[in-house]
Amino acid sequence: MSSVLNQLIAEKLKRIRKQRGLSLDKLASLTGVSKAMLGQIERGESSPTIAKLWQIATGLQVPLSTLLAQTENTAEALVQPLATPGVKVRTLFPYSAERGFEVHELTFAAGAESHSEPHQLGTYEHLIVLSGCLQLKLTPAAQQPSAWISLTAGQQYAFHANVAHSYKNSSTEPCCFHDIIQYRQH
Amino acid sequence: MSSVLNQLIAEKLKRIRKQRGLSLDKLASLTGVSKAMLGQIERGESSPTIAKLWQIATGLQVPLSTLLAQTENTAEALVQPLATPGVKVRTLFPYSAERGFEVHELTFAAGAESHSEPHQLGTYEHLIVLSGCLQLKLTPAAQQPSAWISLTAGQQYAFHANVAHSYKNSSTEPCCFHDIIQYRQH
DNA sequence: CCTCTTTGTGCGTTATAACATACAAAGAGA
DNA sequence: TCTCTTTGTATGTTATAACGCACAAAGAGG
Structure with a gap:
């Protein structure tokens, strides 16, 4: 038992x-x-x-x-919408245990960037870039960081967010994207 | 048992x-x-x-x-991306059993509309309007249809898709929106 | 062909899920 | 205060999960 x-x-x-x-x-x-x-x-x-x-x-x-499922509070606490200079977050669908995911709209001003620690195992992020250009870097603990992955408007990318990861907008225009963050059972 | x-x-x-x-x-x-x-x-x-x-x-x-989980094939078969005049569908994230949802980008030309039969119990849709104006009507089996719900760019709406539902774009501009379709266990 | 191993099923035994009932304590109402 | 009802727990009984073992059939190798 x-x-x-x-x-x-x-x-x-x-x-x-x-x-x-x-x-x-x-x-x-x-x-x-x-x-x-x-x-x-x-x-x-x-x-x-x-x-x-x-x-x-x-x-x-x-x-x-x-x-x-894992406890709701735990999942919410680990992936908070970011409070970072130049980054605006608007929550479109908040997390709930029934839904199992949350959806945010993020707007990165020109030059803005943010860094995340590894999230809980089983956390997946699905990015959909609406406008501008977003760059993403994944930094697994025991490996080389990825190169910066560039995503332009209309492009999407999904990754397992249990690794440190960084976003940045190197361009001179704002970048807007949706982030569907899902907590899968493990 | x-x-x-x-x-x-x-x-x-x-x-x-x-x-x-x-x-x-x-x-x-x-x-x-x-x-x-x-x-x-x-x-x-x-x-x-x-x-x-x-x-x-x-x-x-x-x-x-x-x-x-519900069988992958069953869920896929019930909610197909629509093949309707004036409606374009681009799949951003296809359905998988692990993910439990799929994400499509739909573009409705001016005047386009589409109608869906009730989906499987436990199917939820999350709409995020990117541009233009989308109208949605829900038609539960034993009740009055809803009025047309208007969603403009930046707005979102979630509903339990086990009822017949219709989308239309009455405006003179195209409308573009994302549809996150999730299959929850029941 | 023969021998040995593997495979999935059946059967009896043991452990535990699931239940009906009883009951002490707490709560509600007169 | 008293009486009745509700609440959660404990206990014994029944049903079934979970197991070890046996075995027929199929497969593999010499």
Whole structure:
């Protein structure tokens, strides 16, 4: 039995239930899973079958992944929109556990740049350049940094953001791009 | 016991194993789950605990969601980029099971419109208008259609695409927007 | 052809999920 | 304050997950 996983599921389930102001009894009615079993799951005393987890998720009307995902706060804390001179960030779709990704519009003034530490394993970024020219460099821990990758308007690029990475706009015009940041389970 | 879910997991596991040319015996060594149990799972005869599924996914070095996701082909077939007069589609990021979403850039000429049947439950669309003006109407099966929702450049809108929906560009200029189509588990 | 190994399935045993029931404690209402 | 209801936990029972082992069939090699 994997007690770490049981604890993770326990915490997620308990949090959702409390957020909705449901008792174990109400949740049992909603999901068709026994009150005693729900209690066991919430205390991490039992590893439910996938069928029971499915029943719970369906009763709660949340995707199954909500009960299995890394904690929402952790993911949000690690990838904050940047506060950097010359860089403006507008959030188009904020992160939510259901969605599993967030979308930002970033505008880099001429000459602006920013640097990110490696994000949590399983974090992917999808860049779509709308205007201007964006340069991206990836710096894996144990390897040579990539050359600067140039992306012009209409181009896109996806990468696993568990490495340090830098953006810059070397041109004399502003650059605007969308960044879809996704947190995949691992 | 949910036999549909068991069948889904059975098919996913069997496919991955066959793709890798592994016997049940080899998979048992790789994952630490007994050969007999793996056989039961693959025949859909048993609903494994989440701990065992985790063990299998870890042994195979795939995300847990790989064993749980809707089939890739099904999702792709249901939401095809549209082939409609006056509408151009450029795929920026194609759908993949790992990603769980796809991103298209659509350009509607002046006067162009398109209509979609309800998509699979759990399909969400996130629209980001880049230029021009896009109008969207949602038509839930048992309710009144929404009024036409107008979205101008810079605006965004997300909706659950399990209802019929229509896009149109009534203006005299082209309209360009991004559509992030996501398939969430239900 | 024969022998050995591998493969997936079946079966019986053990461990644990899942449940119904009981109950102490807390909460709500008169 | 008293009574009833609700809440979460504990316990014993039942159902099923998970396993070890046996075995028939297929495959591989001499």
